[in-house]
Amino acid sequence: MDLDIFFYIDIEKDGCSMDKLLIEGGKKLIGEVNISGAKNAAVAILPAALLADDGVCNIDNIPFIQDIKCLENILIDMGASLTSERDGHVRIDPNTLRTHVAHGESVRTMRASYYLLGALLGKYNKAEVEFPGGCSIGVRPIDQHIKGFEALGAKVNVEHGFIKVTAPNGLKGANIYLDVVSVGATINIMLAATKAEGLTVIENAAKEPHVVDVANFLNSMGANIKGAGTDIIKIHGVKHLRGSDYSVIPDQIEAGTYMVAAAITRGDVLIKNVIPYHLESMSAKLIEMGVNIEEYEDSIRVFCDKRPKAVNIKTLPYPGFPTDIQQPFTTLLSVSEGRSIVTESIWEGRFKHVDELKRMGANIKVEGKIAVIDGIDRLSGAEVMATDLRAGAALVIAGLAAEGRTTVTHVRHIDRGYEKIEEKLRKLGASIIRISNR
Numbered sequence: 001m002d003l004d005i006f007f008y009i010d011i012e013k014d015g016c017s018m019d020k021l022l023i024e025g026g027k028k029l030i031g032e033v034n035i036s037g038a039k040n041a042a043v044a045i046l047p048a049a050l051l052a053d054d055g056v057c058n059i060d061n062i063p064f065i066q067d068i069k070c071l072e073n074i075l076i077d078m079g080a081s082l083t084s085e086r087d088g089h090v091r092i093d094p095n096t097l098r099t100h101v102a103h104g105e106s107v108r109t110m111r112a113s114y115y116l117l118g119a120l121l122g123k124y125n126k127a128e129v130e131f132p133g134g135c136s137i138g139v140r141p142i143d144q145h146i147k148g149f150e151a152l153g154a155k156v157n158v159e160h161g162f163i164k165v166t167a168p169n170g171l172k173g174a175n176i177y178l179d180v181v182s183v184g185a186t187i188n189i190m191l192a193a194t195k196a197e198g199l200t201v202i203e204n205a206a207k208e209p210h211v212v213d214v215a216n217f218l219n220s221m222g223a224n225i226k227g228a229g230t231d232i233i234k235i236h237g238v239k240h241l242r243g244s245d246y247s248v249i250p251d252q253i254e255a256g257t258y259m260v261a262a263a264i265t266r267g268d269v270l271i272k273n274v275i276p277y278h279l280e281s282m283s284a285k286l287i288e289m290g291v292n293i294e295e296y297e298d299s300i301r302v303f304c305d306k307r308p309k310a311v312n313i314k315t316l317p318y319p320g321f322p323t324d325i326q327q328p329f330t331t332l333l334s335v336s337e338g339r340s341i342v343t344e345s346i347w348e349g350r351f352k353h354v355d356e357l358k359r360m361g362a363n364i365k366v367e368g369k370i371a372v373i374d375g376i377d378r379l380s381g382a383e384v385m386a387t388d389l390r391a392g393a394a395l396v397i398a399g400l401a402a403e404g405r406t407t408v409t410h411v412r413h414i415d416r417g418y419e420k421i422e423e424k425l426r427k428l429g430a431s432i433i434r435i436s437n438r
């Protein structure tokens, strides 16, 4: 039975109104999908643009997602001028910025508001930012960010829910060895050190494509950053940064999500506007599972005509298998042939989707960081809750493959990081609608 388009008001138990996705499973995904700009690059590049001493930044390939909307609202509240001339474009004029303080619900909701600390510290030698939010996937400390700011000569205090950072005598380059490989700390230190006096060296730096993208953007503004993409990044401080034109890299996790969706529905999808090199850990796993992959210059075709085989996965910092795609892959493994073991080594709370997948019949046992998955023939549709962004994506994928109807609630988590997910899936032939109360 196909879904009819309908509309009704729904108020969740906690009093907040929320959207739901209704999916009628069992349709093969076939066709082409365009991948949007990378969330985790864009959310750092917008704060980085504040560092321009003159001129404006024109940034393209900005994804149309809730985290970006939140960030834009924060920047506008702080006085920056933001306009857009076309889809995916943002023009930021930071010359009208009037404060080093960022607060409010948007700051508290999203993770990446922490990049305002590095950007404002680099610009004004001071920053006050409310504690960030983001996905509830485990303890999310920022001790390595703080250690980096302190090494550059800043004082850091936590008061009344704010992180306050000041460097009245300016920032001075330093050697910083990160105790853990942290994307956020690497980027935040880079932002702060870009205009510090002298040389900053970050050792044990994160190597993710979004780290490289932020460094490339800062260099296009006149920064002198070398080594991004390796585990030693060298930042020679410069006195002046200017506005620049830039285009954000494609989102490797959104691409990975459509790769998994193609495989689980035994479909045939050409995933466009990607950098195939960034997808290699995911492509390799799919090939190991028996899924067909063809790589082109800026697209990748994923097609599958038989049941995928079980594999083991361990999440690791780049170039390892990304934690952010672990949850969608868990869904695929839940209907693959045989037993798979998934080890989540980055976030201790990133198996919340498993309880929801069990409602759909999945046979998964979680112990600490490990999930043991015994593949079943088919999931069955049920009402399930998106507990976080990628859990939501994992449940949508489950719904696409399941027998009957799946309702995914708490879609606001998915909207944080996926542009028009139901529209993109519908164009590929999925039967999916949003029940909206807006």
Ligand SMILES: CC(=O)N[C@H]1[C@@H](OP(=O)(O)OP(=O)(O)OC[C@H]2O[C@@H](n3ccc(=O)[nH]c3=O)[C@H](O)[C@@H]2O)O[C@H](CO)[C@@H](O)[C@@H]1O
Residues within 6 Å of the ligand: 040, 043, 111, 112, 139, 140, 141, 142, 143, 144, 145, 146, 180, 181, 182, 183, 184, 185, 206, 323, 324, 346, 347
């Ligand atoms: C907005 C954004 O880009 N979010 C991504 C970013 O989150 P985020 O930047 O928060 O993640 P990190 O790379 O910093 O965290 C990696 C690991 O380091 C630990 N840690 C981190 C910082 C710190 O000061 N101390 C510390 O111990 C964390 O607990 C975690 O175990 O990278 C994660 C790892 O690829 C991704 O899952 C998130 O999607």
Ligand SMILES: C=C(OP(=O)(O)O)C(=O)O
Residues within 6 Å of the ligand: 039, 040, 110, 111, 112, 133, 134, 135, 136, 137, 324, 389, 390, 417
């Ligand atoms: C965990 C994620 O995002 P955030 O760090 O913004 O919560 C993610 O993108 O999967």
